[in-house]
Amino acid sequence: MFAFTVRRILQAIVVMLVISFIGFAIKHNFGDPVRELVGERVTPEERAQIRERLGLNDPFLVQYSRFLVDALHGDLGRSFFFKRPVTEVILSKAPATLELVFCASLIVILLSVPAGIHAAIYPRRLLSRFIMGSSIVGVSIPVFLTAIMLIYIFSVELGWLPSFGRGETVLLFGFWESGLLTKDGLLHLIMPSVALSSIMLPLFIRLVRSEMMEVLESEYVKFAWAKGLQPRRVWYVHAFKNTLLPVITVGGVQLGIMVAFTILTETVFQWQGMGSMFIESVSRADTALMVSYIVVVGAIFVVVNTMVDLIYGLVNPTVRVAGRQ
Amino acid sequence: MGKLLSIEHLNVDFAMRTETLRAVDNVSLAVHRGERLGLVGESGAGKSVLGFSIINLISKPGYIDSGRVVFQGQDISTYNDEQMRTIRGNRISMIFQDPMMTLNPVLTIGAQMKETLLAHASISDAEATAICLEKLRKVYISSPGKRLTQFPHEFSGGMRQRIVIAISLLTNPALIIADEPTTALDVTIQAEIMDLLLELCESDRMGLLLITHDLAVVSQVTQRIAVMYAGTIVELGPTGDIINRPQHPYTRGLLGALPQKAGDSRRLNQIPGVMPGLAKIPPGCPFNDRCNMAGDICHEKRPPLIVKQSGNQVACHMVD
Numbered sequence A: 001m002f003a004f005t006v007r008r009i010l011q012a013i014v015v016m017l018v019i020s021f022i023g024f025a026i027k028h029n030f031g032d033p034v035r036e037l038v039g040e041r042v043t044p045e046e047r048a049q050i051r052e053r054l055g056l057n058d059p060f061l062v063q064y065s066r067f068l069v070d071a072l073h074g075d076l077g078r079s080f081f082f083k084r085p086v087t088e089v090i091l092s093k094a095p096a097t098l099e100l101v102f103c104a105s106l107i108v109i110l111l112s113v114p115a116g117i118h119a120a121i122y123p124r125r126l127l128s129r130f131i132m133g134s135s136i137v138g139v140s141i142p143v144f145l146t147a148i149m150l151i152y153i154f155s156v157e158l159g160w161l162p163s164f165g166r167g168e169t170v171l172l173f174g175f176w177e178s179g180l181l182t183k184d185g186l187l188h189l190i191m192p193s194v195a196l197s198s199i200m201l202p203l204f205i206r207l208v209r210s211e212m213m214e215v216l217e218s219e220y221v222k223f224a225w226a227k228g229l230q231p232r233r234v235w236y237v238h239a240f241k242n243t244l245l246p247v248i249t250v251g252g253v254q255l256g257i258m259v260a261f262t263i264l265t266e267t268v269f270q271w272q273g274m275g276s277m278f279i280e281s282v283s284r285a286d287t288a289l290m291v292s293y294i295v296v297v298g299a300i301f302v303v304v305n306t307m308v309d310l311i312y313g314l315v316n317p318t319v320r321v322a323g324r325q
Numbered sequence B: 001m002g003k004l005l006s007i008e009h010l011n012v013d014f015a016m017r018t019e020t021l022r023a024v025d026n027v028s029l030a031v032h033r034g035e036r037l038g039l040v041g042e043s044g045a046g047k048s049v050l051g052f053s054i055i056n057l058i059s060k061p062g063y064i065d066s067g068r069v070v071f072q073g074q075d076i077s078t079y080n081d082e083q084m085r086t087i088r089g090n091r092i093s094m095i096f097q098d099p100m101m102t103l104n105p106v107l108t109i110g111a112q113m114k115e116t117l118l119a120h121a122s123i124s125d126a127e128a129t130a131i132c133l134e135k136l137r138k139v140y141i142s143s144p145g146k147r148l149t150q151f152p153h154e155f156s157g158g159m160r161q162r163i164v165i166a167i168s169l170l171t172n173p174a175l176i177i178a179d180e181p182t183t184a185l186d187v188t189i190q191a192e193i194m195d196l197l198l199e200l201c202e203s204d205r206m207g208l209l210l211i212t213h214d215l216a217v218v219s220q221v222t223q224r225i226a227v228m229y230a231g232t233i234v235e236l237g238p239t240g241d242i243i244n245r246p247q248h249p250y251t252r253g254l255l256g257a258l259p260q261k262a263g264d265s266r267r268l269n270q271i272p273g274v275m276p277g278l279a280k281i282p283p284g285c286p287f288n289d290r291c292n293m294a295g296d297i298c299h300e301k302r303p304p305l306i307v308k309q310s311g312n313q314v315a316c317h318m319v320d
């Protein structure tokens, strides 16, 4: 397991290097650090001086390694629009997005696992047919449509739920603005999380169901029946434990992807997270902020993937022992 | 010898999309107490389906259409799921073909053994562990205590099949159904596993239904042999008689195909053609299209399985 962990972390570092390289290449080609620093009303001579001083005439690789070293120190540049270091800007927006993704993931996991298992065990039951039917419908409705429908029904018509913003938040540890601790914050979270989960939920139900059905056909499940075990033990221990492995690998990655999917949801619900910040930074040509969004989301991806693999290693005895030897 | 298991006029069907296929056709067969019975036949003859139908574990879309399975005096074919559960793995155990696939890859050997005991008896964890260790010793697994915490992939194929056998022994069943227990193993290990099964059945007076297509294997282990072809039993008799004086043309063909020395092919080169699929079984005797003795009657009437002069039960019009 130790060797496996080390290998996995090394891989993660390589991927991060590639992402940072792409990010830097974008910044290098499209960004104008001088403008970010002093604005537009500066003479060309002064500009040239500042460029020289900032080392912007150095070779590409030298600049890249400087970018890397800075990034490792948490310095990804300054936002032209906010006039603040981008790390600060992103850090202030990240909690909103992460809480949204967390709640949506929770919805996806809590609903898809029982629904998928039920549909696999009793494929002919009415409820299973309903689950599978509605998951086809669910997967074909775009997120923004779901979001607008939700807003129309629950905010406009019924007036039960707030339609935009994060509501009342609490500041935790001095930097994390959390909406999870107040009733108002939670109410505001409901619709965005449901909208965000609506894309992944049908996929997850189908994933759990198809993996479970495959496992139920296996020889070891047949042997478990032949041993005279209780149905519950066969389904939830023998079959489900084996279903978990592929579900964790595929599912974990999908949940990571959800961080990127928040862009749409955040825009519709005016959710002040990284997604809407990214859209704004694009329209303001705030290159440093754009690039660091890409790098940060990339980093979240890599961290999620690595954690998924490590959890997979914990569940799968083959990996565990291969590492032990 | 009393009857331990008696299969009576059993029909097993598969409900396919367009038609219903009969995989086991009017089979009657008995296993006596402590008896070892071999069930042989080509691939697709219906041996596995017959074996699994005893504990009503036929894979979908198969089902028992009619007939009885009487085990220890009770017709278990009418049992519901929960009643059948108390038979499976308890009084009738199964050993599957491929030990690489039989054990659950994510559960330890100990978990997979203990759960079997706990499903059938209310005993403590410590008692269950003690029984597991005893059975592992019986199948000659060294340092059994350590094995309980290991996972299947840490064992070789032969070791895994020993563990599967140990699992089948846990509840001291009256009958073990072994479906090609050595087919997936190396030749050298096959003999070891067969010897072990023989030894265990003898010492505990357990009944054994040994399913295989390898006549050499059954001849060393069983007391009687049933030969199956296209869903029916075509010949049944004491092992020695079947091996030395086969009556049914199909049995003779099978024996002719016995490999004489290493490297021989196992194809049934004595019998022309291949066994028909379930949908293409000819009327009359199912074997008539491959049989060199077949006459008119063989194409019209299905021969009953009756005692012939030799003493064997044979289903053939042409054998006296």
Ligand SMILES: Nc1ncnc2c1ncn2[C@@H]1O[C@H](COP(=O)(O)OP(=O)(O)OP(=O)(O)O)[C@@H](O)[C@H]1O
Binding pocket: B014, B023, B041, B042, B043, B044, B045, B046, B047, B048, B049, B050, B059, B060, B061, B062, B213, B277, B278
């Ligand atoms: N799940 C199933 N669906 C449809 N037909 C099946 C199914 N299982 C078995 N059959 C049919 O039943 C017949 C008997 O199959 P069975 O597996 O019992 O053969 P077998 O004698 O055990 O052969 P083998 O030596 O290959 O194990 C075959 O013709 C097969 O096509």
Ligand SMILES: [Mg+2]
Binding pocket: B047, B048, B049, B179
């Ligand atoms: Mg078979």
